[in-house]
Amino acid sequence: MMTNKQLEESTNYLKSKGFDTPEIGIVLGTGLGKLADEIENPIEAHYNHIPFFPLATVEFHTGKLIYGTFENKKVVVMQGRFHVYEGYDLMDVTYPIRVMHKLGIKNLFISNAAGAINLNMKKGDMMLIEDHINLQGSSPLAFKNVAEFGSRFTDMSTPYDAKMRQKLLEIAKKENISLKEGVYASVVGPQLETRAEYRMLKILGADAVGMSTVPEVIVANHLNLPVIAVSVLTDECDPANLKPVEIQEIIAIAGKTEPKMVRLFKELIKQL
Numbered sequence: 001m002m003t004n005k006q007l008e009e010s011t012n013y014l015k016s017k018g019f020d021t022p023e024i025g026i027v028l029g030t031g032l033g034k035l036a037d038e039i040e041n042p043i044e045a046h047y048n049h050i051p052f053f054p055l056a057t058v059e060f061h062t063g064k065l066i067y068g069t070f071e072n073k074k075v076v077v078m079q080g081r082f083h084v085y086e087g088y089d090l091m092d093v094t095y096p097i098r099v100m101h102k103l104g105i106k107n108l109f110i111s112n113a114a115g116a117i118n119l120n121m122k123k124g125d126m127m128l129i130e131d132h133i134n135l136q137g138s139s140p141l142a143f144k145n146v147a148e149f150g151s152r153f154t155d156m157s158t159p160y161d162a163k164m165r166q167k168l169l170e171i172a173k174k175e176n177i178s179l180k181e182g183v184y185a186s187v188v189g190p191q192l193e194t195r196a197e198y199r200m201l202k203i204l205g206a207d208a209v210g211m212s213t214v215p216e217v218i219v220a221n222h223l224n225l226p227v228i229a230v231s232v233l234t235d236e237c238d239p240a241n242l243k244p245v246e247i248q249e250i251i252a253i254a255g256k257t258e259p260k261m262v263r264l265f266k267e268l269i270k271q272l
Contacts, residue, residue, distance in 0.1 A: 001145060002091055002098075009051040010095075011102045018043045019067040022076040024269060025100035027216060029081070029112035031254025032232065035262050036079045039068035047080070053099075054082050054092040065096070071269040076100050083211055085190035090140035094219040098149070101223045107164065107272060108220050109265055113254045114210035114231035115193070115245075117201050118182060121208070121233055124257050126179050126264075128168055129160055129229040132214050133185040133206055140215045141222055150222040159217050161226035164268065168228060171267040177260050182207025184231055186214035195239035208233060230264065232257045 011019075028035060036042075047053045047063045055063065063080040070077075078100075082093045097108065114127070121127060146152050165181075172179035185201050187193070189211035193201070201209055208231050220227035234250040 001143065002095070004148065006052045007098055007102050010053060010099045013051050014045055014065065014067070014099070014103060017045050019045070019065070019076060019103055020074070021104040022067060022074045022100070023104070023106055024073055024075045024272065025097070025105040025108045026075055026077045026265065027081055027108070027110045028077060028079050029110075029212065029232070029254070031113055031234070031251035032111045032258050032261065033079050034255070034258050035265065036066050036077050038262065039066055039070050039075065039077065042066050042068040052095065054088055054095065071266050073269050073272070076103060076105065081212060083190070084136055084188050084215075085211055090136070090138055090215050091143055093215045094140040097216050097219045098223070101225055105225070108225050108227040109268070110213050110216055110227065110229040111261055112210050112213045112229065112231050113234045113250055114184060114208040115235045115237040116208055116233040117185070117198060117237050118207035119236065119238055121180050121182070123233055123236055123253055125233045126177070126257060126261060127182045127184070127208055127231045127233060128165060128179055129184045129213070129231060130165065130181045131183045132159065132217065133183060133204055134214045134218070135185055135187045136214065137188065140219050150224070154218065154222045156218070156221060159221055160228055164226060164228045167271055168230075168264055168268055171264055175263060175267065177264060179264070184213060184229070185209045187211055192245060193237065195242050198237045198239045198242070209237065230261055232261060
């Protein structure tokens with residue numbers, strides 16, 4: 001069970017460190033940590049010091065909240081996120097979103113590394129998520145006292161903010177950056193998918209697949225917090241021609257594409 005008292009303790013600790021009314025929250029996905037280097041006057045809080053925060057256990061996720069200025073706006077950035085496949089429940093996975101909201105963020109940006117199911121999309125492409133399919137087997141809103149924090153029956157007819165999505169598409173066009181649009185399916189992982197699973201995901205209408213993002217987006221909607229999410233596509237999931245994927249290669253491709261994603265986020269922040 002989660003309580004308001006816990007959320008208050010977490011946010012009070014961060015406020016005491018200097019996390020003062022951030023406007024935008026940013027969640028960085030696998031191989032997408034470099035945006036944090038561009039934050040001016042950064043203040044860091046490691047997850048293991050924040051009361052009631054889970055700990056990031058994945059080797060390549062660093063595990064800290066960074067507060068500072070980015071394009072003249074106050075931001076709070078999650079460098080390292082939590083996944084169901086690490087043994088966390090969905091309440092833990094999404095706890096940081098609730099904390100960032102309590103600190104005062106008005107918009108949330110999420111990034112992730114994902115596999116391309118739609119074969120018109122190639123590795124190294126970016127996909128703006130327009131809708132999603134939750135295949136994680138549960139919901140971050142499935143707990144007893146959820147109504148204390150917002151509507152239990154949260155509407156998901158437009159989970160990704162239409163205005164920010166439109167702005168991002170316009171920015172991509174202006175900056176000459178290729179940005180596809182599509183449906184993201186979120187699975188538990190951590191194992192990658194079988195050929196039969198890729199075929200199933202294609203039939204379901206997914207364009208990309210990953211192991212994150214959807215829980216955070218559900219909670220953002222629960223909090224009436226406008227959210228957008230961008231996937232960096234790091235592998236092509238063609239069941240007829242499936243090759244083993246190395247996680248290091250995924251991280252390398254994400255790192256190569258990241259500067260484009262940072263440019264998109266920068267330009268969007270300027271317009272908010």
